[in-house]
Amino acid sequence: MLLITQSEIERLLTSTDYIDLIEDAFAAYARGDTSPSRLAHLDSPPGEFHIKAAGLDGVVAVKIGACFYDRPATLGRPSIVGVIALFDAGNGEPLLFLESATVTRLRTAAxxxxxxxxxxxxxxxxxxxxxxxxxxxxxxxxxxxxxxxxxxxxxxxxxxxxxxxxxxxxxxxxxxxxxxxxxxxxxxxxxxxxxxxxxxxxxxxxxxxxxxxxxxxxxxxxxxxxxxxxxxxxxxxxxxxxxxxxxxxxxxxxxxxxxxxxxxxxxxxxxxxxxxxxxxxxTAVQDVAAAQALYTAALKNGTGRPLPLWD
Missing domain, CATH: 3.40.50.720 (NAD(P)-binding Rossmann-like Domain)
Incomplete structure (x- = not known):
């Protein structure tokens, strides 16, 4: 499993790259070429968690996002934080683990x-x-x-x-x-x-x-x-x-x-x-499209580092 950081996410794809790949993801969803976009919501006062999952082109992504709007005041950190995990849809092998707020910001604007x-x-x-x-x-x-x-x-x-x-x-x-x-x-x-x-x-x-x-x-x-x-x-x-x-x-x-x-x-x-x-x-279709593109770019550029999950 590969780990990429926030700064690496920022460098691997441009904002215009996201526009085209998200447009393609919407098209794939409309054609029925993705697995259904799933959503779960968990209240955790004073915040909430959003869990989204979808599959596209042989991979599945699951995102867990935490939205706590008091974090800037209480922790001095952004109000939204989370992670995305990307898997091989054919055998379940974990492929990529990354910070999600940066991806969410860029794919939402796209x-x-x-x-x-x-x-x-x-x-x-x-x-x-x-x-x-x-x-x-x-x-x-x-x-x-x-x-x-x-x-x-x-x-x-x-x-x-x-x-x-x-x-x-x-x-x-x-x-x-x-x-x-x-x-x-x-x-x-x-x-x-x-x-x-x-x-x-x-x-x-x-x-x-x-x-x-x-x-x-x-x-x-x-x-x-x-x-x-x-x-x-x-x-x-x-x-x-x-x-x-x-x-x-x-x-x-x-x-x-x-x-x-x-x-x-x-x-x-x-x-x-x-x-x-x-x-x-x-939608989770946006997340899986972005995570897949980042994974491909990271492999091509030699970016990221292995994340050993098993000894």
């Missing part, structure tokens, strides 16, 4: 970029980011790779942190979520909120809203009126019904899963003034 590539207006030039964490920075980079973004507007719950983040990323700080979103052709919501903060009146016609923060049953960022008026596209519909925005308004019709749009069997946006919501809960 999934949003795939959605932007297929669902945002071609000339989308303004991006609104609700949230100021590591995911926010990764999303700005990934979305700039697929659209000609000229202006970034950011909102966060802490005005001082928002101002610092805006200064670091050539962005403009907004006072409210609606103020940020109303300017933008692409809106990304990246908060752990449990009460919605973005409604229909906050979003302009033609916008794509990527709702990324809702990945547990209690989390929610979008009001009912926005979901009800929008064209809804999911990453994996059954998972969105469990933990995504769809969980809070289960009557909302789902136009398609993103992979179905990628392979062309379903349409996403039909009119320029459609508001489209991408319900992104993060």
């Amino acid at each position: 999934a949003t970029a795939v959605a932007v590539r297929h669902l945002a207006l071609p000339d989308a030039a303004t991006l609104a980011v609700l949230g100021t964490g590591a995911q926010a920075a990764a999303h700005i980079t990934a979305i700039r790779a697929v659209r000609p973004i000229e202006r970034v507007v950011v909102w966060g719950r802490d005005p001082a942190k928002t101002a610092r983040f805006a200064g670091e990323h050539d962005a403009v700080a907004a006072r409210t979520p609606g103020e940020a979103a109303l300017e933008a052709a692409v809106v990304v919501t990246l908060t752990p909120s449990t009460s919605p903060h973005l409604g229909l009146a906050d979003v302009r016609p033609g916008a794509l809203v990527a709702a990324v923060g809702s990945d547990a049953p209690a989390k929610r960022e979008l009001h009912d009126d926005l979901l009800g008026a929008a064209t809804l596209v999911t990453d994996v519909t059954h998972q969105c019904a469990e933990v995504g925005e769809l969980h809070h308004r289960p009557s909302t019709p789902v136009k398609a899963e993103l992979g179905e749009i990628v392979i062309g069997v379903k349409a996403g946006r039909e009119r320029a003034d459609d508001i489209v919501v991408f319900d992104s809960t993060g």
Whole structure:
């Protein structure tokens, strides 16, 4: 079994590498070429654990992610931490063990970029980011790779942190979520909120809203009126019904899963003034695709070190 570290993960693949491999993973899922994406959720107050698993191209990945939002204050460490284990799907042999938060950050931003590539207006030039964490920075980079973004507007719950983040990323700080979103052709919501903060009146016609923060049953960022008026596209519909925005308004019709749009069997946006919501809960298919690509790159580059599990 091979072990690779966080810094090695950062070096082995670029952010644009992730966009293409995650697009391919969505396509494989839509064609039925993956094992089902499985999700388990375990509350552990004051935090929670997410367990995700899937298989692709002869390998299986299992991720355990811990989300404890008091970790920065209590431990001085990031709020999300975890691990991924990659296995040979044919014989169960462990292949790779790696830190998961870096992979999650990069593959999540890549999934949003795939959605932007297929669902945002071609000339989308303004991006609104609700949230100021590591995911926010990764999303700005990934979305700039697929659209000609000229202006970034950011909102966060802490005005001082928002101002610092805006200064670091050539962005403009907004006072409210609606103020940020109303300017933008692409809106990304990246908060752990449990009460919605973005409604229909906050979003302009033609916008794509990527709702990324809702990945547990209690989390929610979008009001009912926005979901009800929008064209809804999911990453994996059954998972969105469990933990995504769809969980809070289960009557909302789902136009398609993103992979179905990628392979062309379903349409996403039909009119320029459609508001489209991408319900992104993060799937294990993304994790297994990223882990497999990192394993291949590590072997090619001689990166990592053996992790002996048995004496």
